[in-house]
Amino acid sequence: MPVQIVDEDDLMVSKFKRLSATSLIQYRNCPRSWYHQRIEFLRGPQVPAMMRGHIVENVVSRVFREGPMLVSETDEWDILQSPLDDENRPVRDSGDGYNAPDIQPTTGLESIESLRAWARARCDVHLPHVKQLHVEEFEDNPMSIGSGEDLDDDLMQQMAYATIDFHIEEVERCLQMNGGPKLSDFRAGLRPDWPSPDGFPYDWSLPHPAASTGDCTLMEAWEISRPWFVDPDAGTFSLGTIHPEHWFWGEYDFVYDWDGNISIIDLKAAMGDNDRSAGYVFQLEIYAWLWWQTHDRTSQVSNLRIWYAGSNQVKIIEAPDQIRLAALDTELREAYDALFVNRSENVEDYPAEPAPVQLFEAGGKHVGTSENPLERCIGCDHRSICPNGENRSGLPMLESLQHEGRNWPITPSNRLQTRIDICGEVTGLLSPQSDDQGNIQIKFNLQQGVDRVEVKNCFFPKPKRITRRISNGSHVRVKGGRPTEWNLTPSVELDDLSEIEIIDPEDADGESIVGMVTAGSVVGRVMTIRDTTWQKFRSSSGKPKWRLTIQDGAGSIDIVAYAFAVPPSARSVRPGDEIAILNGVYSEFFGRPEIKFQKNTRLAILKRRED
Structure with a gap:
């Protein structure tokens, strides 16, 4: 069968953590580019x-x-x-709506x-x-x-x-x-x-x-x-097939079987005269392996072909035999383990070492290899942040911005402090509540002399490491709290990386409430827009929002604006534009520092991609 569907509740591997041919080919082409796209989510x-x-x-x-x-x-x-x-x-379970x-x-x-x-x-x-x-x-x-x-x-x-x-x-x-x-x-x-x-x-x-x-x-x-x-x-990626162990997924273009043999065809609306043709060959081999795996290793693909519709040529690929299928199985399992199961989050473990560009004539005819070892870097989507490219030299790195008659201090990405340690006396404590998974719901005021700030759990993920001895009048240290604000009122949020411990008042250290920074302004070039409220074909889930990532001369900055705070000019923002987010509040998203729009946050478009 060309389709294998598993209900999400029955998946052994999350759909966000499985291997695909496209992902593996990108990694083979350049580990650093794969890191930027698959771990930092910087899509081109x-x-x-x-x-x-x-x-x-x-x-x-x-x-x-x-x-x-x-x-x-x-x-x-x-x-x-x-x-x-x-x-x-x-x-599939009714004839209603079928016209034939x-x-x-x-x-x-x-x-x-x-x-x-x-x-x-x-x-x-x-x-x-x-x-x-x-x-x-x-x-x-x-x-x-x-x-x-x-x-x-x-x-x-x-x-x-x-x-x-x-x-x-x-x-x-x-x-x-x-x-x-x-x-x-x-x-x-x-x-x-x-x-x-x-x-x-x-x-x-x-x-x-x-x-x-x-x-x-x-x-x-x-x-x-x-x-x-x-x-x-059918919907996009709705009729794919999944490995029996659920760690690999793919979707065929055309599968012929009328003559008793399985033939898998990949259609390319292209000439077949560039480096991508090398990846197409490997992709088809992988699809032959996937067919073999999803048919109990009893059905083998006999023919593999690429239809180059641009040059009107067919390229025939040798279908893998049992020895090659076994080798592919080992290679793909090792790749899955390295890239998903035991993968590193450290960029240095993904070297900026691109594979040589392969040269092809129309129809996918291989004619050689480029003499320039960095030719793949020339058109790379991540060139602006890669040491083989501009290495951030062309990205904004401002200390201040003059905008609409006001001078705004600008915080670079490497100085965004979205985690703090802060000490004080507990007052106004609402009894903590814990669910079956150990997630704790808690809310209290942290007092430093006459100053106080509200401390509470964030919506998700909730904290787990909070001392049971916490009570009104006790002195505590909040470790890894998230400073933020709402309607100009500062607070400290707690998530699964935060802790609260009882301390002696004389051991108090960390941030002062008066000096706590909860908001800032940033400038950067738009790299990826991951979600938008106004998209008719929106595929993301959750609350309507505008979520994007910008880059400055020091690193990445995630930005989010929920529906009520999305500025009208956000609709016009595109990758490559340079923008400023003025007076956004600090937040985090799955461990990544983030600037969140509030009602008085401003968006300034400083430079268009085409300028």
Whole structure:
């Protein structure tokens, strides 16, 4: 089966802590770049070329789902639209919403060229609609650079046509083999658990309208040779397959099995003339290993191919044998252990040592290796912060900023103090409460002479290490408290890294309440925008928010603004812009220092990426 779905409650490994081919290829290309993206979450911008690949694949998948006996050249683009469940996967337990059973079939087509003409006409119907959907999503994404106007419609059309031609070769081969070994099953109406999308319900048991007698017909060959592919209406990454131990995940483009052999195809809307072609080969080998693993090591992939739709060429990859599959298994397990199970959080353990850039001609033909050992660094998304690139020399590093008639002191990232130790007398204590996991809910005032500050647990994660002897009148040391404020009222928050211990008043040290810093102003270049309240296609969960990471000359600074505090100008901020956050309050997010917007925090856009 090309799809393996495990409910989140049954996962042995979190979906955020599993390996993928893309992640491993990035690590092999450069450990330091992997660290920035996977541990610091510094993603690069989205560009129109990425959108082009998704558009071409979606268009041809919609054509593959159709057939000339049910869909004419001029029918609406959504005539076979699939009903989806709550997880954005095609409905599998009901026939409601599937349109194919209600369509009156025609006699179909009798020649390969008429089939080709039909398929190309359907590409022309789908392309404008699919493009519009993807452009809307792309331009809605705050990480996008460019627009739909940067796409070449003629180029995408030709790529879709090329992909159709690749598939029609399979149709011809199926016809020549008289339908192959699955002709009888097709005519009997038998369907696998995960059938190729064809407009019919998953549990449809009647013979297809194309089913005939005698020799295999062209219309039967079109239906029988249809590969499995991700339903074009399904949600992103909703139809992948997962390793039996749940630590690896992947999603196939096309899987052919009509001839009794498993063939995995990777579609690339590209020429195949750059370094990425090296990663494509390894990716397909990994997919062959994943198929083997998810089929109890009893089913092996026979053929691996890359369809380069840009150059209209097919690259054949040798499918791994048992020895290679075993070697891949060892390599991938070791990679998972190093990158997820026992990984270091220290940047120095991820050297800035990029792999040599591989040189390719169109069609993925390898022709050599670049003589420049740092060529991979030239276009790297992390060049501005890497020692092989600008090493932060071009990033803002200000001590103050003159803005709107006021001089704002600026705090560099390496001087943001989001953890403090502070001592004092406990007053106004509300009895601490602990749940089954040892999380403690607590609130009291910490008194230093006539000065006092509120101390309380944060919402998540709550503290666990608080002495049971705490009481009103006792003197305590708060270790690792988080100084912050709300509506100009300072406080100290406690989380799972914070502690409270009883002390002798004479041993008091640490911060004074009067000198405690709870807010500051920062300046930096936007690296990654991870969440936005206004995104129509928002994929993040939790409270609506604007969350991003900026970089200054010393390091990273995380920024967050919840819905009520998001400034109107936030919508226009893009990666590469230089901005100032003025009078933001201190916070933390999973151990990372953070500046949080409050009602009087200001956003100033100092320089646009394109300036």
